[in-house]
Amino acid sequence: MSLRLRLSLSYAGLLGIVLVVFSVVLYLTMAKILLDEVDSRLRLAASQVHMSVGAADERHDLRILADTVLGAPLTSELAAPGLTVQVLDERGRLVASSPNLKNEQLPVDPALVDGGLRGEQSVATLAALAKERVRVLTMPLTVNAKVLGIVQVGQSLHDTDIAVARLRLLLIAGSLATIVAAGIVGWFLARRGLKPIGDIADAAREIGETADFGRRIDVQLPGDEVGRLATTFNDMIERIEESFESQKRFVADSSHELRTPLTVIRGNVDLLKRPLGNEDRRECLSAIESEAERMSNIVAELLLLARLDSAQEFDRQPVELDTLLLEVYRQAKVMAQGRRLLLGHEDCAVVTGDPGRLRQVLYNLVDNATKYSGEEATITLSLHRLDGWVRVDVADTGVGIAAEDLPHIFDRFYRVDKARSRATGGTGLGLTVVKQIAEAHGGKVTVSSALGKGSTFSVWLPLT
Numbered sequence: 063m064s065l066r067l068r069l070s071l072s073y074a075g076l077l078g079i080v081l082v083v084f085s086v087v088l089y090l091t092m093a094k095i096l097l098d099e100v101d102s103r104l105r106l107a108a109s110q111v112h113m114s115v116g117a118a119d120e121r122h123d124l125r126i127l128a129d130t131v132l133g134a135p136l137t138s139e140l141a142a143p144g145l146t147v148q149v150l151d152e153r154g155r156l157v158a159s160s161p162n163l164k165n166e167q168l169p170v171d172p173a174l175v176d177g178g179l180r181g182e183q184s185v186a187t188l189a190a191l192a193k194e195r196v197r198v199l200t201m202p203l204t205v206n207a208k209v210l211g212i213v214q215v216g217q218s219l220h221d222t223d224i225a226v227a228r229l230r231l232l233l234i235a236g237s238l239a240t241i242v243a244a245g246i247v248g249w250f251l252a253r254r255g256l257k258p259i260g261d262i263a264d265a266a267r268e269i270g271e272t273a274d275f276g277r278r279i280d281v282q283l284p285g286d287e288v289g290r291l292a293t294t295f296n297d298m299i300e301r302i303e304e305s306f307e308s309q310k311r312f313v314a315d316s317s318h319e320l321r322t323p324l325t326v327i328r329g330n331v332d333l334l335k336r337p338l339g340n341e342d343r344r345e346c347l348s349a350i351e352s353e354a355e356r357m358s359n360i361v362a363e364l365l366l367l368a369r370l371d372s373a374q375e376f377d378r379q380p381v382e383l384d385t386l387l388l389e390v391y392r393q394a395k396v397m398a399q400g401r402r403l404l405l406g407h408e409d410c411a412v413v414t415g416d417p418g419r420l421r422q423v424l425y426n427l428v429d430n431a432t433k434y435s436g437e438e439a440t441i442t443l444s445l446h447r448l449d450g451w452v453r454v455d456v457a458d459t460g461v462g463i464a465a466e467d468l469p470h471i472f473d474r475f476y477r478v479d480k481a482r483s484r485a486t487g488g489t490g491l492g493l494t495v496v497k498q499i500a501e502a503h504g505g506k507v508t509v510s511s512a513l514g515k516g517s518t519f520s521v522w523l524p525l526t
């Protein structure tokens with residue numbers, strides 16, 4: 063069953079329940095009010111009968127008393143329209159009846175007559191000859207505490223029943239018409255309300271089929287629930303589009319980066335096919351070797367980035383960062399090639415992480431500091447413990463980075479000076495790897511640099 067049908071049915075169903083409850087309550091209340099009104103007229107008539115016979119004494123016989131009762135003002139059609147009176151003797155036989163009864167008689171219930179003879183007054187609904195319902199009040203005709211007979215005052219319920227039947231018909235027809243109308247209106251309202259959801263579903267299907275991530279949904283009312291759904295959907299598609307674009311850029315950049323060494327290798331292989339002297343041959347082979355090494359560096363770093371991207375779980379263990387820094391310092395002394403390498407302030411600090419990857423972070427930063435500084439430069443490694451964090455600084459007095467390049471140096475394959483990076487064997491991925499590893503450990507990397515003066519890279523990691 064569609065959501066639209068479900069909504070329309072529940073809407074009409076709920077309204078139906080409310081209408082049925084309301085109609086039943088209204089119908090029963092109205093029927094009771096009308097019957098109460100008849101009963102109060104009958105009781106008023108009974109009190110008038112009492113008054114009319116009040117002055118009589120026991121010498122009066124029943125027939126004379128009956129004339130007194132029938133002569134009372136309650137039998138007047140104008141004073142009490144439709145009110146009929148009859149007098150019965152103690153055996154329940156008719157003694158006299160009001161002229162408006164003509165040849166008919168009010169229905170007699172022996173039980174009520176017996177009750178009346180015992181002095182009880184009662185009101186009951188009885189069925190008359192023509193299937194009419196009559197409300198009959200039965201009361202004793204008492205003179206000086208002696209029951210001489212029975213007086214019955216009747217009122218036909220014909221008009222009341224017609225009024226109640228009309229009300230019933232009106233309520234049933236009205237409720238049915240309202241429920242059907244509500245169902246139809248609900249059906250159209252649901253279509254209007256659900257249309258944006260249908261649009262979102264269509265758009266999602268089309269995007270899935272065509273991979274056109276540039277498509278967006280037109281958000282009509284951003285504040286309502288459907289508007290929020292459409293906005294969320296648009297945001298999600300935007301993120302997918304961004305990641306799709308960056309994926310495409312990444313593949314294009316990677317192919318481009320790998321093409322350069324491949325071209326160099328192929329050129330040198332072509333050269334080797336020709337007759338060459340020993341010296342030229344050695345040069346060709348060494349060029350091929352260094353380009354092959356660059357390619358494997360690129361591929362290794364791409365693989366590492368792919369693993370970091372896919373958020374693969376890595377080794378997590380306590381790592382003494384000060385010991386790790388000391389190891390990298392010793393190793394870097396070999397690479398420093400005459401540059402002054404110093405160990406500055408060093409606190410003791412233990413972090414949780416992958417020792418191999420953290421070593422790579424420090425190694426990449428020291429490698430960059432060496433690559434992008436002259437032989438007279440100084441490189442200083444230091445470690446500070448600060449309020450829940452540990453900060454490792456790699457500072458150099460090298461070439462520095464221009465302010466406009468600083469925001470991009472962590473991007474994949476971004477190099478300030480392509481030629482210099484290439485000459486020093488750089489891949490343009492070193493800092494991306496540093497950033498990704500630091501972030502995977504819940505940390506971050508910051509940099510401050512001044513062109514021609516040097517740079518300081520700081521890796522922040524949360525303390526264990």
Ligand code: ADP
Pocket residue numbers: 430431433434458460461462463471472476477478479483487488489490491492493494517
């Ligand atoms: P690369 O393999 O080219 O070194 P990186 O991602 O490690 O790639 O660095 C990106 C760029 O940032 C480098 O090409 C270089 O221009 C700049 N850079 C990185 N470290 C330093 C530094 N210590 N001093 C000056 N420039 C740097």
